[in-house]
Amino acid sequence: MGASRTRRVTVVYVALQAATAAVALWLTKQFQVARMAATAVALAPTVPGAYLAWAAYREDRAEAAADTDAKGRTLAAAVAAAETRQRAQLIGPGAHRIDVAFTHRLEPANNATGAQPGGRLTDVVAYYQRLRPARLVITGAPGAGKTLLAIELVLGLLTQPGRTPDDPVPVRLSLSGWDTERPLQQWLAQQIHEQFSGRLSLADARRLVHGHRVLPVLDGLDEMDTSTTPAARRRAARALEQLSAYQDPTGNAPLVLTCRTPQYAELAALDVRMREAARIELDPVTPAQATAYLTARTTSPGRWATVITTLTTAPGGTLARALDTPWRLNLAATAYEERDRATLAHLRHPDQLLTLASPSAVRDHLLALYLPAVTSQHHTRPGRYSGDQAHRWLAALAAHLAANTSAGGTDIALLQLWPMAGRTRVRITDAVLAVFLALACTFPLVAQVDDSSPAGLLAGATVGLYWLAAIWNAGRAGVPDRLHTFRLHRLRSSDHVSGRDATTVVRTLAATLPIGLTISVVGVLADRPTHGLADDMTSAIAVALVLWLLGSAALVITKGLTTPVGDAPPTDPRHPVRADLVVGLAAGPTLGLAYALVCGLSILLGTMYGATLTAGVVTGQPTGFSALRAGLDALTTGLKSGFTTGFTAGLTNGRAFLLAGWLASGLATGVAAGLYLIAGAGRRYLVFLLCSRGRLPLRLGAFLHWAYEGGLLRISGAAYQFRHRELQDWLAGHPTP
Secondary structure (H helix, E strand, O other): OHHHHHHHHHHHHHHHHHHHHHHHHHHHHHHOOOOHHHHHHHHOOHHHHHHHHHHHHHHHHHHHHOOHHHHHHHHHHHHHHHHHHHHHHHHOHHHOOOOOEEEEEOOOOOEOEOOOOEEEHHHHHHHHHOOEOOEEEEEEOOOOOHHHHHHHHHHHHHHOOOOOOOOOEEEEEEOOOOOOOOOHHHHHHHHHHHHOOOOOOHHHHHHHHHOOOEEEEEEOHHHHOOOOOOHHHOHHHHHHHHHHOOEEOOEEOOEEEEEEHHHHHHHHHOOOOOOOEEEEEEOOOOHHHHHHHHHHHOOOHHHHHHHHHHHHHOOOOHHHHHOOOHHHHHHHHHHHOOEOOOOOOEOOOHHHHHHOOOHHHHHHHHHHHHHHHHHHHOOOOOOOOOHHHHHHHHHHHHHHHHHOOOOOOOOEOHHHOHHHHOHHHHHHHHHHHHHHHHHHHHHHHHOOOOOOOHHHHHHHHHHHHHHHHHHHHHOOOOOOOOOEEEOHHHHOOOOOOOOOHHHHHHHHHHHHHHHHHHHHHHHHHHHOOOOOHHHHHHHHHHHHHHHHHHHHHHHHHHHHHEEEHHHOOOOOOOHHHHHHHHHHHHHHHHHHHHHHHHHHHHHHHHHOOOOOHHHHHOOOOOOHHHHHHHHHHHHHHHHHHOHHHHHHHHHHHHHHHHHHHHHHHHHHHHHHHHHHHHOHHHHHHHHHHHHOEOOEOOOHHHHHHHHHHHOOEEEEOOEEEEOOHHHHHHHHHOOOO
16 A cells, blocks of 8 residues: 555656646746746756655565565465466366376486375375475376376465465476577566566566576477477477576476477487486376266266277277377267257267277367367357368468477467468558558648648658658568557556666656757747747747656656556456557557647747747738647737637637647557557557458457367467367368368
């Protein structure tokens, strides 16, 4: 509460300081209360008070960030909630899980002590806690349950009765996207910040990682490379080198790693393995476990009687070898429990499994049935998409991942999908749309600019250069990787803060001072050639100071209400792009209109140094900036001699430019800034969808989340992944149903 109260007081104080200074300067010149210098001297003693307010604000932020124990508890709660949802997603309907067994595999050297010969899913926490050092490598066949075992370990460590605040928080992260050129701790902090960004700033994540308050549970070492990656270029080998060297004050730092057995064996053959660790390998599902699982998943056990008998009597047969993993058993139960939506009759009988000649034939058969079964049995929106649609769209994404294996080829990140529609095609379309938007937004302004006025020419040239920069930015090969979102809650809560906000204000003021002075001086001198140089320079500097103060205030407010998307409450992988577009389309035009208002106020103050009502009106029908100044002069005169008369005169003389000029220039500038300077990634994603019509759904994010809810996909950080790599590889090779 103290930090929140200090923040509100500071914001109010700075706002009142700026408003008071502007009003004092305006009254000084307008009513000749005192000289400008005297007013400035009177305002100068308030500067230390502003500094003290910001110092208190910054100190409160530092104190809040220093509470490492509180951040650790926050992270633990977020991890527990996320992993509970993920476990439910993997287990599927009914929460039926198989208590798989595992066996300790002794390595030639560098084994952790305390490892038992074997264990089970239900006692993995006790098994892990006996290891010294606490390093565990979980291996197994595809679909054996490595990820589920890692999740059980994470949740068990978080909920054990003897847990203390000093115990590290287990955090499961996907290894597929790790660029091993980055140090491990730097990557860990970045991933934790992105995955739990609504609760932890990047500084918080770094503090927890460097303080060894995080236990890394790294999932998917086998997903870092493809089978064709040369040994010398394998990211997995470099990852193991960094993981083996990972240290804490007591020696080898605790961590957990998962990998498929064949890929880990290939690395071990190159003498690259996790050092000082215990490696376990998940055992195949036994016929008794398979029988119990299938019986629990069905409402008619008699339908499975022949299959269960075959599994029991032929434990080494085709069917038993094909259904020896939890993943395959889930495929079978899902496919053969599908019912007709009208009659509720089962669509197929499990005895069909007995007609297949090999385990690979069983696999392909079950994968082909899995998508239509999930589509019809979707627990929230069954039938929203047909099985054929889901197959084609997911197959297109799988093929794209197979062709882009630089980061492991598993993450479906919305903002990184745009090359899928063709890099050149998307860039050209983006630039062409920027040209049409530029013409539509700037035409009202260009039509009213006084081309005989130097200020009008300056304004037109500025807008033209601005849009040229926007068009160039639209056609760039890359897009920004830092998205933004609103953080209105930061003005009323002490949570979700970073220590950089105080310095942001100072940097903004310093950065805008030179451009504010330059624009104002050039504008006043260009538009008022009839006055003396000394008066024009004095008025230009005065206008510059007000323009700088008000313009910087608008920028500070905009930065205060938006933040990198990592600081936004986490929802789903659609949130980054959606939030980026919302900020671009809201903050951009708002800032543009605020800038237009600031320019108008600066002209108002500039006219106080010699411009009168007759200078802009008597000469005839003024246009461009002259009309604006004439109307504003009339408004100023009205404030001194009669509100009603002056207000009417102001509207009569300045109405056209006030309504058309201000709004057109402000909105045009704001749209350009919003779409082409702020929401770069969000805009490029929309262009990608436009270029992918027919190949992908227009509402791609909604479809992917539907697939996640149905169990076809899973969420890893800020990206979707296929539920299982076997499903992804099969779809990549079967583009049509």
